[in-house]
Amino acid sequence: MDGLSFGWRTALLSVMFLQLLLLALSLTRVLQNRIANRTMAALLFVLAGMLIPWMIGFAGFYDKWMWLTFAPFQISLAVAPLFYLYAHALVTGQWPDKGQRHLIPAAVQLLVYTGSFLLPFTLKMRWADMASPALTWITSIAIVIGLGFYCYASLRLLQTYRAALAAARSDGHRYAALWLGNAIAALALLLLIWTSFLVWDLLSPLGYSGLMWLYIAIGAFALYLGIEAWRHSPLPFPPLSSLKATADTLPPPRDWAELGKLWADKVKAEDWASDPDLSLASLARKLGTNSGHLSRAINEGLGINFAAFINDLRARRVAAMIAQGRQDDLLDLALDAGFSSKASFNRAFAATFGMAPSQWRKRQVSNHE
Incomplete structure (x- = not known):
């Protein structure tokens, strides 16, 4: 297409994006652990959406169609709470009471970006010049805080589940404890990587190309979650209760x-x-x-x-x-x-x-x- 360039960055992110969509769709069809698997599917859709701006940006979409500015592809504040809701649903069979409240920051993020996207083009461009840097930093800090908080909350939940498994079964290693422990470790690693890039970008701005490696890490994290969640999706996990x-x-x-x-x-x-x-x-x-x-x-x-x-x-x-x-x-x-x-x-x-x-x-x- 005229004005567009599909290089290795776009190709790599596109492959990740399509694989995540396939894994998410596969998880929606598994009947065992239905709530947990559908929550993971939602998380994979969110993570796939986070790759879109970089996937199409390196191809030149934003230069050719500037009206795509603020398109609400990245609902990044949903990542950490959806992970916790998945962990909770996996070990209890359901979301926590009023679990939707965990997604309020993500809903606010979606409303802000959707409202900005729907502004008239000239006003949108002015708003982008004024607000984009602040929105990016506020969102990045909120992401890091959310990852840290929900990583800790998931770890506490896992410790409770492991103790209950050990008290009631001799074959607890067959169930969620090992997989969920590995998933939490992956989330902690993502937190470390994301924080490192945030600090690095603050001290020495990385620019669009430099931040590409952060999104490759996000894509790798998402694929690991998706593949392992799909492998464990049909296993029966005894509910904590x-x-x-x-x-x-x-x-x-x-x-x-x-x-x-x-x-x-x-x-x-x-x-x-x-x-x-x-x-x-x-x-x-x-x-x-x-x-x-x-x-x-x-x-x-x-x-x-x-x-x-x-x-x-x-x-x-x-x-x-x-x-x-x-x-x-x-x-x-x-x-x-x-x-x-x-x-x-x-x-x-x-x-x-x-x-x-x-x-x-x-x-x-x-x-x-």
Whole structure:
């Protein structure tokens, strides 16, 4: 097209933009974790929109059609709250009460840019000269503050969820904790990058081309979120409320230390820990008690949470098999003992014996020589 130039910058951002749209559309079609996945889809649409001004700007759209000034493509103040709303919906199954209030700054940003965009052309250009620098800096500072606040809020939510998972299930690593932890780490990295560019631009203005690298980082962050959210989209995540209801029932006073030891011996004798899907509720049924009693006997009586209790039994079973001379691959022994992944096995074994399983096996072999 006359006056337009489609270089590598436009091509790169266009590829990112199209991939984000495809991922967002895919997430809207997943029925499992529906609210969380649709929230992530909205976040990906917002992030894709943030690439548009740079994508078309490097191609010359704003020079050829100056009326595009203030076109409300970038609703950047929606990024951080949508991330938090996704995290909340993933671990609770819904948005928080009056969750829409988190999007008020983004709505104000949308109204300001839409109103500016609809101004008559001459007035719009004057307004752009007067207001654009101030709006850019106000928005940038608000973005950094929002990313920091919602990163912290998401981390607190994740810590609560991890504690509830550990108290109610032995296979908590299968669920949102690991993925959500990685997503929050990515958000923290984006906060660091965005803040660095903001300070850099303040001390030495980067110009349009210099800020391109910030938007490449935003696009990379968005693609990571989209791909990983799509991978995790169909997995069943136990709602936080159900985990708390399982683990936090308050039974009448008992000798929890005695009950904890009694039930621990029973679990070990029956080898129930070798069931990879064992949960607090299912073990309580096997023991003929309720999950509240069992949770308190483990937490107060044994001084550990449910996941640590079960994984300790599994690690000791693997150690016993090694001591008996079993030559199977360590992962096979771990699967026999009830572990469902190599990572969870290694962590649990090191927590119980203070060393890696391979080191333990070598020591046992040397002791018998």
